[in-house]
Amino acid sequence: MNGSNRMVLSFSSRSENEAFARIAVAAFVSQLDPTVEELNDLKTAVSEAVTNAIIHGYDGKPDGMVTIEARIEGDAVSIIVRDEGKGIEDLELARQPLFTSRPDLERSGMGFTIMENFMDEFDVSSEPGKGTEIRMMKRIESKKALYN
């Protein structure tokens, strides 16, 4: 593969799109021939970021748009998940393990911790009233020759 392979996916902030987002990212990354574990890590991190955009960014309202950008360069997958939702006031607090602003929804407060642990690089930026952007990167070790 010469050059990079890129995709941008935007979809309505509906919970039924969480599974769709995972499948789409997994299908895009499958060209690197990741292991089952690597694929599961990626799907979990994407699921956390997309769920956060839907629940927290858009407060469960279905008319927002969530955007995923993915890029494959060599053996590295970069993923950005972005919303134009309400943003995060205190990023340091939000990133604490077990912190959640929505215990009423039985959130575990583990989303950011999981993204950080399951990916090789992780960063959040957010502007209250404007939205939130998650940037993550993971190296896929098991790059084998493609069949075709």
Place this chain on the structure above:
Amino acid sequence: MNGSNRMVLSFSSRSENEAFARIAVAAFVSQLDPTVEELNDLKTAVSEAVTNAIIHGYDGKPDGMVTIEARIEGDAVSIIVRDEGKGIEDLELARQPLFTSRPDLERSGMGFTIMENFMDEFDVSSEPGKGTEIRMMKRIESKKALYN
């Protein structure tokens, strides 16, 4: 489901993304619980449109972007496939069954005919030098209650 569910997907004009595009559209539409045949019709039509954008629109160059827009409204799936490639000079000729400008690539000239036959609505618009847009719609008959 109240209101419509929407997605927009753009990706590099690389042939390895043809399968990715089919999987993404199938995963998005799966919430309508289509039959295997309906899903196959959709995947085939999307595959034809995306392949055309890659081969003809961008002449096989991998640095263009192909965009798919899909919307679910009730039991109808609308799909737009768009490229900013070289466009089509003679649309009437291009839509003839068995017409292909690339017999050297063993193209069958059946892409447009298949899209027209496999979908309920189909339309092409194109501007030479600007790009091509395919608009298609299909009703999914087998809409059953969602599990969750």
Place this chain on the structure above:
Amino acid sequence: MRLHEEMEQYRNVLIVRLKGELDHHTADGLKQRLEDALLRGRATHVLLNLSGLAFMDSSGLGVILGRYKTVTARGGKLLVCGVGPAVRRLFELSGLLKILALYENEHEALGSLEVVS
């Protein structure tokens, strides 16, 4: 793939076998169905069999922790079996591993209760 569950009452234990994907979209329905079953039935303990889960994220941690609270508040135990490596890692990260009673399979989990009660 969505989430399905199979529930079975065995003595005073509600056995719940999950199949499919447990995420935010499917977690809400599961929570409701579990709470309903606990209210209606006469189960003291709950045994969650996760061996059929193809995917789980932190929304699953939330549902499990929530049921842990309901069940222990009523004097029962929440037992979990069929935990694969991916879910185990989520339990570890979140500290749930320390409070949950994990077993290999349903047989071992049910056996542990017979000794206790």
Place this chain on the structure above:
Amino acid sequence: MRLHEEMEQYRNVLIVRLKGELDHHTADGLKQRLEDALLRGRATHVLLNLSGLAFMDSSGLGVILGRYKTVTARGGKLLVCGVGPAVRRLFELSGLLKILALYENEHEALGSLEVVS
């Protein structure tokens, strides 16, 4: 899922069993491998078994028509078996149904050749 094929020479017939998805991305490689096998081997006829195909679009029609031309130009026959309803519809739409020799399975296809040659 990508495309794989299994090739087997049976008398003067090259049997090709396709598995996976036949689209533009996988068609180019298949074309090369089939042409190579035809050049190297001593097969007169080609039997394509499509029963393992999970997906095919018009790029598949192109490869099949191309091989039909190569094989008939050399005086051989192109036989096809294991055609599901989806692929059959593509053959119908394109007119390939009229020129291809379709059979239920490999046995019937090979049997038809024994009568002829």
